[in-house]
Amino acid sequence: MHSAIMPLHSLQSLRAVAALLVLAAHASQIDSRFFSAPVSSGQWILGFAGVDLFFVISGFVMVYITHNKPRGDAHFIGRFAYARFTRIYPVYWFFTALALAAYIAIPGALNRDLADLQIWQSFTLWPIEGDLPVLHVGWTLTHEIYFYLAFTLFLALPERWLPALLALWGGLVIAGSVWLQGLPAIGALIVNPLTIEFILGAAAGMLICSGERRLARAALALAALWLTATAWLIWPENAEAFPAGWARVAAFGVPSMLIVYGAISLEMQGSLKPPGWLVILGDWSYALYLCHLLVLSGLVRVWVSALPDFGPMASLAFLIVAMALSIGVAGAAFRLLEFPVLKATRRLGDRLFEGPHRPRRAPAAHEDPAVQAGQTGSRDG
Template identity: 50%
Template sequence: MIVSRLYSVQALRAVAALAVLAGHLAQNEIRFLDAPLLPAWLQAGASGVDLFFVISGFVMVYVTRGMGRAAPAQSARFLYQRAARIYPAYWLFTGLVLIGYLVMPGSLTRGLDELNLLASLTLWPVSSPPVLLVAWTLIHELYFYLVFAGLLLLPGRLFVPALVVWIAAILAAHWSGLAYSGAVAGLAFHPLTLEFIAGCAIGLLVCSGRRRFGAAALVAGLALWAGSFAWLAPAGPADIPMGWLRVGIWGVPAALTTYGVVTLEIDHRMRTPGPLVALGDWSYALYLAHLPVVALLVRLVDRFVPDTGPLPNLIFIATASLASIAVAGLTYRLFERPVLALTRKWGDRVFPAAPFLREPPIAARIW
């Protein structure tokens, strides 16, 4: 059974964005304010990124299910649609952060001379972080989309072998040291790519009707996530894991949770809360907006609110949370939706509606 729209995916996006927001709230409270109120384990909200990566892989397979092999024009249109989804809102918030660098240079972590503006605007991988710090994940997403567009050109019977080759290439690059030879190689063979591939595998399983263990997967995923949060409870921001460890402690729970939630919805064994679905629509804007909002408000609170017990912390947590969500909602309604409608019209003019080359669905060839 295939469902045209999975509300659980939107809910998972909302959870991922809220988790990242919570993690940055905790990190900034610890860094700037006395006697933090938020528990240290909330810093593990950074694991929302891993959930985003798994969701991306799942959605890419799910929305192209049964379409067969793409013509080159169809693959190009896919890339255009992904770029149109990512870049406009990203450029908006990058511009706002640049204004912040100009207005408050002393309160930020880098000077203008340290920025690689061209790499930031294009999301090209370089050794220095982008202007909008959370955009490091978008660099990974664009890489995922580029490779997936190539996979769409393959006959369906080669899709799974291509994923296996991709995994083998990542392992070989780390074994040989190639993965450490530069920023581009580091991106191409990054362990976090395995989370996207795991999402693709989940999409293949779901589309082929293999949904027997949804409840068990969800319970296991949540339990592993809780265990990772407890393990990282004493950690500071510098101790947030990356690489292979991150894939193990956050990627695996993200994959199990995604498989569990999606299969339970398809089998009508779970209802998705409406507010989470709505917030899922705002999740990209929330992800982009929250860190500049949090960084600005924690500095304002630290400077202007008297240090009287927990008052500064409470004001920061409340205002930063509400302001991040409010900015995300306004961005989605006033910017994202109109821009997406406009770019969709442009796409219809520029890219012909090339059909997929008909052949048996990818999902029919998994085993």
């Protein structure tokens, strides 16, 4: 029997931070667009670094939950892939359907024409050429699916090969992004520099699984300096100039890796205990990530049509209400939709993969340890 996976409150808390950063960035953009005297002026554009933190977290989790697990075992690989894809798709489909319904019911409500929507690509998370999915944040989930597929293939090989596989993958991404230009959408995805952030997270996972946790405080201090320098370089020139490509990986991927490594190492050493409310927000982070654009888009249109624009106070009031409402809707979506769906897919997975001759798992190797820290501990992430 394989050892149980240690719940990680710090990882779940970092998920909360990532989702809140993205929420703040989008709220700031809407504030700047719809209000005459926006208090944010788009400056929270740096909140999009939450996406980079999510990617690093994903890389860490893939390594951590498969450490010392049976590589090359078809049953384990199948269960792992099933857990990953059922974690992403069902709840995403629900919110994509809501967004599509909004496009149909209220033409122009979300600033796009119905004829321009890439519907099947949106629901499957297939890469889209020069456009966004129906639910805009779905572009990041396309990257996640790519990460999951690649890592699922790695599970067919011995774990000792993982560093070499990740190095080879990273080398191919670097070479492809430099020498291969004008690729179709699927090719551009494969060599996208953001893939390196997943590999950085995997590297953090390998360090922690090897027992190397002594550099936690140094890593966090370096991350703080790194992010301060990034903000100083970006903000004075143009608050809306968010870096792209390799500049983005350097600006936010590297410090995200340092933060993930440092926070988790400190928790494992008993030196860090995140507050419970942040862990709960981490439980809600996926629902918040998926629902917040719908909430913000609906709220701002009701707001500007029903309430006068009374300067900066209107902007500030909108931001407060928008953030609070988005979090509230996410909490309800987690309780009423996401958590029941996860339980149902887990039960189905038990029937599909356990079989009459397989013992009950304790716990399943595919499960994400971070979410065992919150709520009932039965949620797969």
